[in-house]
Amino acid sequence: MQKPLAHLARKQGALRTILQHNSTREQLAKQIHRNSLTDSLSILENSGYTGDTAIFILANLQTLEVGA
Structure with a gap:
């Protein structure tokens, strides 16, 4: 079963809001x-x-x- 598109948009939007750089x-x-x-916390800490x-x-x- 695929996840609804709205759920996928929320996931992507959350990451874009928090981190500005694609690679990060x-x-x-x-x-x-x-x-x-x-490692996840380290990435967040390096981002401020x-x-x-x-x-x-x-x-x-x-x-x-x-991440899923």
């Missing part, structure tokens, strides 16, 4: 898909998101299944 978005999506949380904010963003992106 791709790296983050790949790390989330691999469940590599430490630290501490609880980075954890909050990561948790929400996982909920949206960005």
